[in-house]
Amino acid sequence: MSQVDYPRQVKELILHLKKLPGIGPRGAERIAIWLLQQDGGVAQSFAATVEKARGEVWECGVCGFFSTEQGCPICDGSGRDETVLCVVEQPTDILPLERSGAFRGHYHALRGKISPLDNVGPDDLRIGELMDRLKKGAFEEVILALGADVEGEATSNYLVEVLENEGLKITRLAMGIPVGGGLESADELTLFRAVQGRTALGRGGS
Amino acid sequence: MSALLTSLKLNQFRCFTALRLELGEGISLFVGDNAQGKTSILEAVCVLLRLQSPRASALGETVQFGQREFAVAGDYGDSELRLQFTSSGRRLSVDGETQKRSGDYLRASGLVVWMGNDDLALIRGGGEGRRRYLDFMAGQLFPGYRTALKAYERALRSRNFLLKRDKTPAWPQIDAYTKLLYEHGAVLTARRRELIERLQPYAVEAQCQISGREDEAVALEYRCGSDSSEALHTETGYDLAAVLWERREEELRRRQTVAGPHRDDLLLSLNGMPTAKFASEGQQRTQALALKLAQSRLFLAMKERAPVLLIDDIFGELDPQRRNALMQAWPEESQKLITTTHLDWLDPEWGRAATVYEVRMGKVAKP
Numbered sequence: 001m002s003q004v005d006y007p008r009q010v011k012e013l014i015l016h017l018k019k020l021p022g023i024g025p026r027g028a029e030r031i032a033i034w035l036l037q038q039d040g041g042v043a044q045s046f047a048a049t050v051e052k053a054r055g056e057v058w059e060c061g062v063c064g065f066f067s068t069e070q071g072c073p074i075c076d077g078s079g080r081d082e083t084v085l086c087v088v089e090q091p092t093d094i095l096p097l098e099r100s101g102a103f104r105g106h107y108h109a110l111r112g113k114i115s116p117l118d119n120v121g122p123d124d125l126r127i128g129e130l131m132d133r134l135k136k137g138a139f140e141e142v143i144l145a146l147g148a149d150v151e152g153e154a155t156s157n158y159l160v161e162v163l164e165n166e167g168l169k170i171t172r173l174a175m176g177i178p179v180g181g182g183l184e185s186a187d188e189l190t191l192f193r194a195v196q197g198r199t200a201l202g203r204g205g206s
Numbered sequence: 207m208s209a210l211l212t213s214l215k216l217n218q219f220r221c222f223t224a225l226r227l228e229l230g231e232g233i234s235l236f237v238g239d240n241a242q243g244k245t246s247i248l249e250a251v252c253v254l255l256r257l258q259s260p261r262a263s264a265l266g267e268t269v270q271f272g273q274r275e276f277a278v279a280g281d282y283g284d285s286e287l288r289l290q291f292t293s294s295g296r297r298l299s300v301d302g303e304t305q306k307r308s309g310d311y312l313r314a315s316g317l318v319v320w321m322g323n324d325d326l327a328l329i330r331g332g333g334e335g336r337r338r339y340l341d342f343m344a345g346q347l348f349p350g351y352r353t354a355l356k357a358y359e360r361a362l363r364s365r366n367f368l369l370k371r372d373k374t375p376a377w378p379q380i381d382a383y384t385k386l387l388y389e390h391g392a393v394l395t396a397r398r399r400e401l402i403e404r405l406q407p408y409a410v411e412a413q414c415q416i417s418g419r420e421d422e423a424v425a426l427e428y429r430c431g432s433d434s435s436e437a438l439h440t441e442t443g444y445d446l447a448a449v450l451w452e453r454r455e456e457e458l459r460r461r462q463t464v465a466g467p468h469r470d471d472l473l474l475s476l477n478g479m480p481t482a483k484f485a486s487e488g489q490q491r492t493q494a495l496a497l498k499l500a501q502s503r504l505f506l507a508m509k510e511r512a513p514v515l516l517i518d519d520i521f522g523e524l525d526p527q528r529r530n531a532l533m534q535a536w537p538e539e540s541q542k543l544i545t546t547t548h549l550d551w552l553d554p555e556w557g558r559a560a561t562v563y564e565v566r567m568g569k570v571a572k573p
Binding site: 114115116117121122149150151153154155156157158161162187188189192 | 307309350357360361363371378381382383393
């Protein structure tokens, strides 16, 4: 007697689900079975939603954010400061900055960071597009808002180097202690940078 | 104040499928033939308390043969420490609470000094062993050191990879890493220098205690592995970015990063002459031991906490004079875990204060 396993269709579904980020073999199996056991067209509507989203949302060719038939909410939006461009790693990094309300300029998502050990170089990122935008646009300042890990920092350093002769002001996000946190929760390097980048208060000594 | 490691639990660690040990203060002696698992017990203590092994470059190497996961746990002072290693990463917890940052875990943990019979390589071997000695110490004394070291090593790997990869190196990319080497390297160099300065008096004292002579003047000096023009050297070391710029041709030829903390060294001398070249074998052994003893004294002074001493297999090798000197000079408050193949050297009176464990084929018993 041969060993019984899931039908081929189920195994295929599990295989696809397993490819999703953060989903392991067991999770994939659980989700697949759950989908198959739902009544009332849950699975069909799920599949249709995926298809619709994939078909009607694409990457904005300019900033790298999500764009639809109505256009890109950032590039086509009005009232933005046309002179400041904020460079981020991923399009998902744009939303936290937007929510903070601290920045009202334009964005440029690189779609990653330089990491030679993972075989990602400048040509794999949207750096050429960035250069084009800076040449054509009315930008006066570029804000580098990349991560503070080794790869993020290396990417920042690289961008500083290639942007140096563009006649632009180049800035990076300040680093320091988190709001609402005590000093004891900050690590040494963060504190070091916080002291380096301290800001003056009051009018004494000036 | 001294905290104790009162229990140790291992699962699928090296040759131990499962092991539970109760440990007391003072001296614990692990006795057994070679290849029975004695050293693995000390290694597990080091992994539990410091999250790194003196024998393995990655934690994954300590998994029991044929397995994919291990766990090490124990009670240290008032805290229950636990490290689980799985294929998806490591999980740390203190008193059952998961710790995301190793820094938070290590704060609840203790200090460790490892003494082994390969310590002689500190004197006779290459700079790598001495850098590891400094890094292991600095990582325990200065909270941000490990972070800086990891960032430096990662940037260095990327930079060397880029230097090797292309026929014509992509300098703009390489220089993006040069700046990182400079920034993180500055932390490493400054801390190592500070460390050596603080260590020096303890090393002098330990050398005299072990040799029983007053005229053995030990000197420790930090040497930057850069022979570039003096002008680039500053008081705090050297401007690595400038040095690497000056030696660009050499980097192109050798296809690797030619200067930086990863090439620095600790110069050891005795009476003004390099120990490795001019000292007798006995003096070299004494100095190797003195460096480790100095480490434990420095820990006690700086952290006001006695380190756990993990002493692997050196007691059978040491001559009686050095052995007695070590036992006189080590911090009284320290908990000592010692492995040995035999107890012939054991002074009966002294032995009464020690707890003896027999280690055989991955099992431990109190006789």
